[in-house]
Amino acid sequence: MKAGPWSGLWSDSITPAKPVLGCRECFLLVLLKLGSSLLRWTFTHVLLDVLPRVTCPNHPDSILVEDYRAGDMICSECGLVVGDRVIDVGSEWRTFSNDKATKDPSRVGDTQNPLLSDGDLSTMIGKGTGAASFDEFGNSKYQNRRTMSSSDRAMMNAFKEITNMADRINLPRNIVDRTNNLFKQVYEQKSLKGRSNDAIASACLYIACRQEGVPRTFKEICAVSRISKKEIGRCFKLILKALETSVDLITTGDFMSRFCSNLGLPKQVQMAATHIARKAVELDLVPGRSPISVAAAAIYMASQASAEKRTQKEIGDIAGVADVTIRQSYRLIYPRAPDLFPADFKFDTPVDKLPQL
Incomplete structure (x- = not known):
């Protein structure tokens, strides 16, 4: 084999070595190293100076020693207590579900549920070590099982x-x-x-x-x-x-605010729809109709009279009623439409131009 510039890197009898990096790859590698060095320098010299730090007033560069028993931060040079009542938020003990110890050193448990008969104070059955504690696949049968009624x-x-x-x-x-x-x-x-x-x-x-x-x-x-x-x-x-309890009767006003909000209707249309539904009930125009269908029909009438028009399908999807249900309630209140709108309502579409369905 004729010797060439790559004869030292490849051979017919050995595994090829990693190719030599080109100029572009070397340049990118240098940029990455410079970037990481810049980030490290910024964190060390800028961010740490901005963040609040507890130091000894006499020896700012000394190492502070934490006394876990007393909860104090003590200067290692002069012994000055620079911070007291330090709270250790770490776990008091390290406990594991498969620990062979028979005692649980934890002194507090989970929150109690007053609705349960024993306040959710149940016993956890740990992982056993005998053959009876495992199934045919070697999995623990009783690990973390609660003795709950x-x-x-x-x-x-x-x-x-x-x-x-x-x-x-x-x-x-x-x-x-x-x-x-x-x-x-x-x-x-x-x-x-x-x-x-x-x-x-x-x-x-x-x-x-x-x-x-x-x-x-x-x-x-x-x-x-x-x-x-x-x-x-x-x-x-x-x-x-x-x-032996009861619930208040549902009215059209119970759903009006939520339905109009989900439809993106302005306050004026919501107030008009509420007024239309209330007047329709007072005038006994919708006997036997559910409040939800009456509210949907009132919203349809108010929206059609305003610039923010909504279709029957859009209203039906929000109210959870069919289009035909809205049309049936709308036909009952349409003949008295001039008497249903509030006096200060600003019509974009006159009452006589409303859909008749």
């Missing part, structure tokens, strides 16, 4: 499902707490035997929303649960009967 375990699962449903529709914590209390009362009475806990939890969430003045529709609850509207409605009636 079946009723508490069922309620814990229901509480988790309630929290998940509330999070999906952005409900506050007080709604979750009220729902948990309702579920606990129903579960302990055993008055809804045969009904699934998920259905009971969904119905309790619906009741809690009504009682707290932030009602949600059955369809909204169905959308975040795995239960049908019919089953939630049945559990809703059974729970009210079992607990």
